[in-house]
Amino acid sequence: MTDAADQLDQLLTVGEAPAARAKLQLNGVSRRFGAVQALAKVDLGIAEGEFVTLIGPSGCGKSTLFNIVAGLLEADTGGEVLLDGAATSLLGKVAFMPQRDLLLPWRNVLDNAILAAEVEGRPKRAARETARAMAADFGLKGFEDHYPQQLSGGMRQRVALMRTFMFDRDLMLLDEPFGALDALTRAMMQRWLLDIWSRYRRTILFITHDIDEAIFLGDRVVVMSARPGSIKLERRVELPRPRDPALLTTPAFNAIKRELLDAVEEESMKTFAAGAA
Amino acid sequence: MNAALARGLGGGVLLLVLWEAVVRLAAIPPWILPPPSGIVATTWSARGPLLDAGAMTLFEAVTGYGIGAVLGLVLAMLLALATPVRKLVLPMVVVVNSVPVAAYAPLALLWFGTGALSKVVMVAFIVGFTVFLNALDGLLRVDPAAVALLRSFGAGPLGVLWRLRLPTALPAIMVGMRVSTVRSMIVAIVTEMLGSQKGLGWTIFEAVLQIDFLRVWAAILVASLISLGCFAAVSALERRVVFWR
Ligand SMILES: Nc1ncnc2c1ncn2[C@@H]1O[C@H](COP(=O)(O)OP(=O)(O)OP(=O)(O)O)[C@@H](O)[C@H]1O
Numbered sequence: 001m002t003d004a005a006d007q008l009d010q011l012l013t014v015g016e017a018p019a020a021r022a023k024l025q026l027n028g029v030s031r032r033f034g035a036v037q038a039l040a041k042v043d044l045g046i047a048e049g050e051f052v053t054l055i056g057p058s059g060c061g062k063s064t065l066f067n068i069v070a071g072l073l074e075a076d077t078g079g080e081v082l083l084d085g086a087a088t089s090l091l092g093k094v095a096f097m098p099q100r101d102l103l104l105p106w107r108n109v110l111d112n113a114i115l116a117a118e119v120e121g122r123p124k125r126a127a128r129e130t131a132r133a134m135a136a137d138f139g140l141k142g143f144e145d146h147y148p149q150q151l152s153g154g155m156r157q158r159v160a161l162m163r164t165f166m167f168d169r170d171l172m173l174l175d176e177p178f179g180a181l182d183a184l185t186r187a188m189m190q191r192w193l194l195d196i197w198s199r200y201r202r203t204i205l206f207i208t209h210d211i212d213e214a215i216f217l218g219d220r221v222v223v224m225s226a227r228p229g230s231i232k233l234e235r236r237v238e239l240p241r242p243r244d245p246a247l248l249t250t251p252a253f254n255a256i257k258r259e260l261l262d263a264v265e266e267e268s269m270k271t272f273a274a275g276a277a
Numbered sequence: 278m279n280a281a282l283a284r285g286l287g288g289g290v291l292l293l294v295l296w297e298a299v300v301r302l303a304a305i306p307p308w309i310l311p312p313p314s315g316i317v318a319t320t321w322s323a324r325g326p327l328l329d330a331g332a333m334t335l336f337e338a339v340t341g342y343g344i345g346a347v348l349g350l351v352l353a354m355l356l357a358l359a360t361p362v363r364k365l366v367l368p369m370v371v372v373v374n375s376v377p378v379a380a381y382a383p384l385a386l387l388w389f390g391t392g393a394l395s396k397v398v399m400v401a402f403i404v405g406f407t408v409f410l411n412a413l414d415g416l417l418r419v420d421p422a423a424v425a426l427l428r429s430f431g432a433g434p435l436g437v438l439w440r441l442r443l444p445t446a447l448p449a450i451m452v453g454m455r456v457s458t459v460r461s462m463i464v465a466i467v468t469e470m471l472g473s474q475k476g477l478g479w480t481i482f483e484a485v486l487q488i489d490f491l492r493v494w495a496a497i498l499v500a501s502l503i504s505l506g507c508f509a510a511v512s513a514l515e516r517r518v519v520f521w522r
C-alpha cells in the first residue's frame with residue numbers, strides 16, 4: 001500500500017467497512033418503456049464492501065437498472081430501491097460510471113477527475129491536489145495535464161474511474177468499464193481495479209459481458225435473464241483474494257464458469273431467438 | 278495553416294495581376310472595371326476621408342456586434358434552460374429571421390434616425406440572430422449521457438449549463454460569431470447607403486451619384502480590408518477558445 005493511498009484513505013473513505021449489512025437493496029424493481037418491458041421485478045441485495053458483478057445478454061436492462069440506482073430513472077410503482085435501508089432520492093448519492101467514458105475534451109486529466117468534486121462545490125485547488133496525489137495510483141502520473149484526446153483507451157478509462165472514485169460515495173456503479181479495451185489491456189486493468197478496490201474500499205456493482213471478468217473480479221456473480229430483465233442466478237465466488245491471473249486456469253474457476261456459462265448461454269439464445277441481439 | 282495562408286496570398290496576387298493585365302490589354306473603360314493600380318492610387322490620395330468613413334462604419338459594426346453577440350448568447354442560454362418557453366418562441370424567431378435583413382433597414386431608419394444608432398441596431402439585430410441560433414443549437418446538442426452523468430453527481434440545470442452545455446456549444450457559438458463579422462460590416466454599409474451622412478456606405482452612395490467610380494472601388498477596398506481584419510481577429514479568438522478541436 002502506498003503512502004498516497006494511506007493518506008487518501010483518510011480523505012476519501014467513510015470509516016472501516018463494518019459487518020456485512022445491505023448497502024443496496026432492490027425489491028421488485030420493474031421498468032417499462034412504452035411497449036418494452038425492460039425490467040421485471042428485480043430483487044437484489046448488495047452487502048457493504050461487496051464486489052458484485054452483473055452479467056446478462058445485450059438489451060436485458062442492465063444499464064436501465066444502473067440508471068434507476070443512480071437516481072436518473074424512476075422505477076415503475078410497486079418496486080423499491082433502498083440505499084442503506086432507506087428509500088431516499090438517489091441523485092448525487094451513488095458514484096456512477098456510464099458505459100462510455102464521457103471525458104470532457106476541454107478539461108485535462110486532473111480537471112476531468114475533479115468534475116464531481118466541482119459540482120459538489122469543493123474548492124478546485126484542494127480537489128486538484130487530491131487528484132494529483134491519486135494520479136500515480138491510477139497510472140496517470142506524468143499525464144495530469146494531458147487532454148483526453150491525447151490518451152489511450154486504457155488511460156481514458158482510468159481517468160473516468162478516477163473521476164468516479166473521487167466522487168466519494170460508498171456505492172459505485174461501473175457499467176462495462178473495460179468493454180472497449182483489447183484483451184491485454186483489459187486483463188491488466190482488471191488486476192489494477194482489484195488492487196485499487198482493496199485500497200479505496202467501496203461497494204461495487206460492475207456490469208460486464210465477459211464471464212471470466214465477472215468471476216475474476218466478483219465476490220458474487222449475478223446473471224440477468226433476457227428481456228424483461230430479472231435476476232436469473234446468483235453465484236458466490238469463493239476464490240481467495242488477492243486474485244492472480246493464474247486463477248483463470250484452475251479447476252475451481254472452471255467449475256464456476258461452466259455453471260454460469262449454461263445460464264448465460266440459455267438467456268443469450270432467448271435474446272437471439274427474439275431477434276434483439 | 279501557414280501554407281494555406283501563403284497559398285491564399287499567392288492566389289490573391291495572381292488574381293490582381295490578371296485583373297490589371299486584362300483591364301489594360303482589353304482597354305476596359307474605368308467606369309466598368311478600373312485597374313487595381315488605379316484603385317490603390319485613389320485610395321491613397323483620398324485616405325483621409327476614407328479612413329474617417331471607415332472608422333465610422335467600423336464603430337457601428339463593432340458596437341452592434343458586441344451588443345448583438347451578448348444578447349444572442351444570453352437569450353440562447355435562457356431558452357436552453359426553459360424548454361416550454363423555447364418551444365413557444367423559437368418558431369417566431371425563425372419567421373422573423375427568414376426575412377432578408379435589408380427589408381428591416383428602412384424601419385430602423387424611421388425609428389432610430391439616420392445617425393449611428395440605426396446602424397448599430399441593425400447590426401445588433403443580424404448578429405444577435407446569428408449568434409442566438411448557433412448558440413441555441415450548440416447548447417441543445419449535448420450528449421444526453423453526459424447530462425445524466427452530471428446529474429448523477431448532483432448537478433442542477435445551471436450546473437449542467439455551465440459545466441457541460443456552454444463548453445459543448447463553444448465551437449458552434451464561435452462559428453456564429455465568425456460568420457457574423459462579415460455580416461455586421463455588410464449590414465452597416467447597406468444601412469448607411471439607405472440613409473446617413475457618414476461612413477463607407479454613404480461614401481459609396483455619394484460617389485455613385487457623382488459618377489466617381491474609382492472612389493466607389495476605393496471605399497469597397499477599405500471595407501474589405503476592415504472586414505478581413507475583423508474576420509482574422511475573431512478566427513484567432515476562435516482557435517484559442519476552441520483549443521481542443
Ligand atoms: N430511454 C429509453 N427509452 C426507450 N427504451 C429504452 C430506453 N432505455 C432503454 N430502453 C430499452 O430497454 C431495454 C434495455 O436497455 P438497456 O440499455 O438497459 O440494456 P443493457 O442490458 O444495458 O444492454 P447492453 O448490454 O447492450 O448495454 C432495451 O430494449 C432498450 O431498447
Ligand SMILES: [Mg+2]
Pocket residue numbers: 062063064099175
Ligand atoms: Mg448497457
